[in-house]
Amino acid sequence: xxxxxxxxxxxKLRHFLTVDGMSRETLTGILDTxxxxxxxxxxxxxxxxxxxxxxxxxxxxxxxxxxxTTFEIAGKRLSADVINLNAAxxxxxxxxSILDTVRTLEAMHTDLFVVRDSASGAAHLIAKHxxxxxxxxxxxxxxxxxxxxxxxxxxxxxxxxxKIEGLKVAIIGDLLHSRVARxxxxxxxxxxxxxxxxxxxxxxxxxxxxxxGVAATSDMEKGLRGVDVVMMLRLQRExxxxxxxxxxxxxxxxxxxxxxKLRHAAPDATVMHPGPINRxxxxxxxxxxxxxxxxxxxxxxxxxxxxxxxxxxxxxSEERI
Ligand code: NCD
Numbered sequence: 001x002x003x004x005x006x007x008x009x010x011x012k013l014r015h016f017l018t019v020d021g022m023s024r025e026t027l028t029g030i031l032d033t034x035x036x037x038x039x040x041x042x043x044x045x046x047x048x049x050x051x052x053x054x055x056x057x058x059x060x061x062x063x064x065x066x067x068x069t070t071f072e073i074a075g076k077r078l079s080a081d082v083i084n085l086n087a088a089x090x091x092x093x094x095x096x097s098i099l100d101t102v103r104t105l106e107a108m109h110t111d112l113f114v115v116r117d118s119a120s121g122a123a124h125l126i127a128k129h130x131x132x133x134x135x136x137x138x139x140x141x142x143x144x145x146x147x148x149x150x151x152x153x154x155x156x157x158x159x160x161x162x163k164i165e166g167l168k169v170a171i172i173g174d175l176l177h178s179r180v181a182r183x184x185x186x187x188x189x190x191x192x193x194x195x196x197x198x199x200x201x202x203x204x205x206x207x208x209x210x211x212x213g214v215a216a217t218s219d220m221e222k223g224l225r226g227v228d229v230v231m232m233l234r235l236q237r238e239x240x241x242x243x244x245x246x247x248x249x250x251x252x253x254x255x256x257x258x259x260x261k262l263r264h265a266a267p268d269a270t271v272m273h274p275g276p277i278n279r280x281x282x283x284x285x286x287x288x289x290x291x292x293x294x295x296x297x298x299x300x301x302x303x304x305x306x307x308x309x310x311x312x313x314x315x316x317s318e319e320r321i
Contacts, residue, residue, distance in 0.1 A: 005127055015127045015136045016309050018145045020186040027190055031155050034301075034308035040077055041303055050311050051080035054111040059102070060139070061087040061117040066275055066299055067139050067149070071114045074306035080112075102126050106134060112314065113137070120144035120179075135313045143179050143239070149274050150183035152305040154191060156298050157229055160270050165192035170223050170265070171214075172199040173233035173255060173282050176206050177240065180274045181233060185212050199223030200233075200255060203244040220255055224264040232257055232273040232283050248281055258284045262292065270294055 006022075008014045013026060040048055056075040060068050068084065075082035085105075102113065112135045115123045120142030127136040140146040157164055169188055175181045175198050188196050189212070198209050198216045205216050217223045224230065235245065245251050262269065271283075271292045279285050288295060 017138045019147045034304040037304040037307040049079045051078035054080045056080045056082045056112045057110045058084045058114045070302040116140045146179040150187040152302040166194045167228040168195040169229040170197045170227045171231045174204045176204045177236035
């Protein structure tokens with residue numbers, strides 16, 4: 001996939017499609033800008049005028065709660081006009097291609113598309129076919145990437161741990177179907193995590209993962225030992241064809257994160273999950289709702305981080321917030 005399309009001729013970030021290949025400075029800049037947006041959400045009037053007069057279209061061809069809603073709130077807090085399109089009710093179901101749908105919306109002078117699709121590469125394809133002044137953010141494409149989720153995860157880690165550099169991180173569960181894990185790995189590596197482990201049944205760990213510098217193990221205890229951050233993943237049963245996991249009870253026994261298993265991690269380990277969570281399958285309620293969990297902070301942070309990404313690619317981040 002051509003990553004260069006993300007940048008304009010002057011090297012400025014134009015689209016946000018993948019974190020793979022983005023520099024440490026770019027990622028850190030987005031996280032720093034997000035810090036300044038956190039306070040906006042805590043004000044009485046939660047708005048800044050950075051995207052006033054701009055039109056943002058949320059184009060979601062797959063279900064979503066957190067991502068779609070936080071993009072909508074982020075756009076509104078930046079004073080943009082935000083339109084949400086529920087793809088199930090749109091012309092694509094009447095046979096129109098995604099590109100024709102996008103061109104139609106572009107004809108209405110959309111400035112930014114936020115795209116989620118079940119096909120890997122959908123956001124890239126759209127970005128390639130739009131005129132240069134129209135921006136695209138990838139809100140999850142197939143199994144490929146979910147870069148804004150990875151950035152809100154990095155932001156959350158940085159807020160809780162004070163840094164990302166030098167940390168040991170375990171990513172646990174269904175990595176095979178996870179666009180989140182792929183983006184997390186790229187972001188963690190670029191931002192200097194000391195060690196990244198992939199933990200789960202062999203059937204759910206992609207074979208090429210070790211080429212990314214990640215140590216794979218199917219031994220939960222070994223995978224958790226001494227880690228600072230535990231990133232749980234949802235078992236994506238809707239993407240599985242065939243029997244990739246044993247019974248749910250057995251999966252929970254071996255890989256479900258419980259207070260007991262968490263004892264193998266560092267004493268101050270932080271537990272994360274992008275949501276939606278399957279309680280009693282990949283994580284126990286005790287851990288999900290417990291003191292180490294930052295699952296709801298991740299959701300809240302998603303707003304400031306998405307504001308930062310929107311403002312950065314629309315060129316408004318240097319202005320007064
Ligand atoms: C993730 C997704 O859609 O990729 N969720 C999210 O964006 N919060 C992970 C998942 O669906 O399990």
